[in-house]
Amino acid sequence: MLEVDFHVHSLFSLCGLHTVLELVARAHELGMKGFAVTDHGRTIGGRLTSVFFERFVSPDPQIAVLKGIECNVLDEQGGIDLPHEYLKFMDIVLCGIHPNFPKGCSKQICTDSLIAVIEKNPQVDCITHPNDDAYPIDYGVLAQVAARHGVALELNNSKILYARSTEDEAQKLLVACGEQGCRIAVNSDTHTIHELGDDRSVAPLLRETGFPRELIVNRDAAAAFAFIEERRKLKQ
Numbered sequence: 001m002l003e004v005d006f007h008v009h010s011l012f013s014l015c016g017l018h019t020v021l022e023l024v025a026r027a028h029e030l031g032m033k034g035f036a037v038t039d040h041g042r043t044i045g046g047r048l049t050s051v052f053f054e055r056f057v058s059p060d061p062q063i064a065v066l067k068g069i070e071c072n073v074l075d076e077q078g079g080i081d082l083p084h085e086y087l088k089f090m091d092i093v094l095c096g097i098h099p100n101f102p103k104g105c106s107k108q109i110c111t112d113s114l115i116a117v118i119e120k121n122p123q124v125d126c127i128t129h130p131n132d133d134a135y136p137i138d139y140g141v142l143a144q145v146a147a148r149h150g151v152a153l154e155l156n157n158s159k160i161l162y163a164r165s166t167e168d169e170a171q172k173l174l175v176a177c178g179e180q181g182c183r184i185a186v187n188s189d190t191h192t193i194h195e196l197g198d199d200r201s202v203a204p205l206l207r208e209t210g211f212p213r214e215l216i217v218n219r220d221a222a223a224a225f226a227f228i229e230e231r232r233k234l235k236q
């Protein structure tokens with residue numbers, strides 16, 4: 001189980017089912033230390049409100065609720081749907097390719113689009129699910145650029161759990177990150193409550209590939225919170 005899960009959707013994402021308070025209660029039950037609420041950017045229907053970003057505080061002193069977003073890649077030039085008005089309240093900015101992006105693009109176009117996101121948006125801390133069968137990525141090239149910018153690539157539990165990608169692809173991603181010294185974040189991509197903090201579909205892959213533990217930014221709560229603080233200056 002993850003002590004801190006950086007990728008969790010609430011019902012403010014069209015595809016999420018639960019309130020933030022339900023997620024806090026579940027995190028408490030599990031003995032987690034915190035999680036990031038990362039609802040989708042508005043391009044695919046995320047309802048992002050000033051009340052959450054400006055006013056919400058965790059009601060549970062044992063559970064840190066980090067505020068974030070999972071932005072969408074808009075084009076091949078590095079455009080993303082980050083609502084800048086809330087940036088100063090955000091602890092973490094995720095970004096990934098989602099169905100608003102044309103399907104059938106080449107590996108070169110998908111890879112170059114994510115590289116452009118990293119190079120043009122220093123606020124982005126983590127690229128979500130680079131291993132998505134619909135959007136092929138050159139992991140080695142992406143990992144090299146991400147490492148240079150201190151950006152983490154995600155090892156996404158749900159993509160394996162729900163067979164949206166294969167274990168083989170996830171292992172290739174891990175090998176590339178290891179070779180390039182690129183950090184990763186291990187996340188659940190929770191949409192329903194039982195998924196919170198779950199890393200059981202990907203933990204064996206970390207062992208099998210001998211992935212260096214020190215390259216996992218959320219390997220424990222202290223490392224996770226240190227990553228957030230390291231990146232905070234890029235959001236001001």
Ligand SMILES: [Zn+2]
Nearest residue numbers: 070096128129
């Ligand atoms: Zn996503």
Ligand SMILES: [Zn+2]
Nearest residue numbers: 007009070189
């Ligand atoms: Zn997500």
